[in-house]
Amino acid sequence: MFESSFMRVALLASIATSAPLSIIGVYLIIRRVVFLGLVLANAAAVGAAVAQIVGWPPEIASVVAAVATALGLALIPPPRRVSAESVIGWAYAAAAAATVLILAGTAAADADTLHLLYGNVLAVSPKHATALVLVALAVGVMHVLFGRRFLLITFDAEAAQVAGVHTRFWALCLNLSIGVAAAAAVHEIGALLTFSLLTLAPMASLLATRRMATTFAVSAAIGIAAVCGGLVAAFQLDLPPGPVSVAALVLTVPAAALVGRKKQG
């Protein structure tokens, strides 16, 4: 199966997208902002859609759109009468509608929309796979170096601020890393799988594990296994890899809940 070079490239791209998304997604779950992942994935899709219309490189446009959205959500405080989650929901609706409306004017509107939603890891070029590996390494290094700061602001941002930690700066760094990783992934694996990796793999891991370090490691393992499994299933059964991977991730959640319950009992 992996004799073909496109399959090897697809495998590399699968690992390079699933590992960082599954790791940084843990923060989305524990900060109770899972929809931030969906917003950033869709903001990246808006960037790619705009790029398609005006002829810009879609990868760069995706990253710019996701980073701008991450900055906006980190810096602009939500109105006092609604929760931050509501603003994220608003941003998701805006981004999703904008993607469809922007692409509606193109000749291959349906195909473009489907590609941004589901992606196609089998069509990733070696150049794009290399870029994905570089993004994964950058995000990985950032989280190895500054993971303690991210946990600190996640657990109790106010006490950290009183102690002299620049909480807004670190929240921004965290959002930016999520934005960059999501934007890089969306163009290759689609918004649906990007969101699923950001939320379902960490969710399953949090249900099954009891230590922070294990949670991150298991989340990455689940993400990689689901996406690589999807790739294999796509090859063997002639199915689209993205939805197969999402289905696998969906199934890991109840399985992890059972494991967690067994551990407790």
Next chain:
Amino acid sequence: MSVPITEAATRTVVRAEGLTLGYRHRTLVRDLSFEIRSGEILGLVGPNGCGKTTLLRTILGLMKPIHGRIQRDSTLVVSYVPQRDRLDTILPITAFEVALMGRAARSGALQRPRGMDRDAARHALARVGVATLSEHLFRTLSGGQQQRVLLARALAAEPNVLVLDEPTAGMDVAGEAAVIEFLRGLNRTHGVTILIVTHVLSLVLNFATSIMLMGNGAILHGAVDEVLREDRLSELYGVPIHLGRVGGQRTLVVVSPGTLDV
């Protein structure tokens, strides 16, 4: 924590001048000026909704006043023990890891915890009586135990100033008394300035060296006996309140009609 109290007593920790506090459409406090001195145990009390938390957040630098200015001694280490139920407990971290977070601000962003940091976290857990729980997940602890772990996190930072928001919430009477006694010892032996916010007046009656009583848009700040008077408290809380002494300790009783003479 190593500031000698004789030296500490001469320092001003916080100075507020002409503070107006509140939110865009609601002013809670107008033209408030006060000083908090080193070595003081200040009880910030008042009925629910009077602005205690807003004032606390302003003192801590988490909120800006609408008007006025507040100065903090930047050379002092301030630790904050928030209300336990404000924290999210999804995070699978142990009591030890929570206590270790108290050391994080002392080290750089790139620095991993050193042996001395781990020792300080363990020592802090032992001081508040939860050393045996260090490997338990924070989320599995009882409310009182979580409160002690948060106190340990604050102590691990070796603070000069300790700010506590409802620190005995969820504790039984014995746990409450133990925490208050511990804080009193910390103040006496290490000169740690303590600012305690509570809606339970009786908690600070015999503990605080000074009181800031908030309510009806006004604030009274001074010695406990000066500020806490029966008529004032009865008017503020809207129920008859009797202050007395038993065994040299101040007591507070909310009087129901006909019970005072029983």
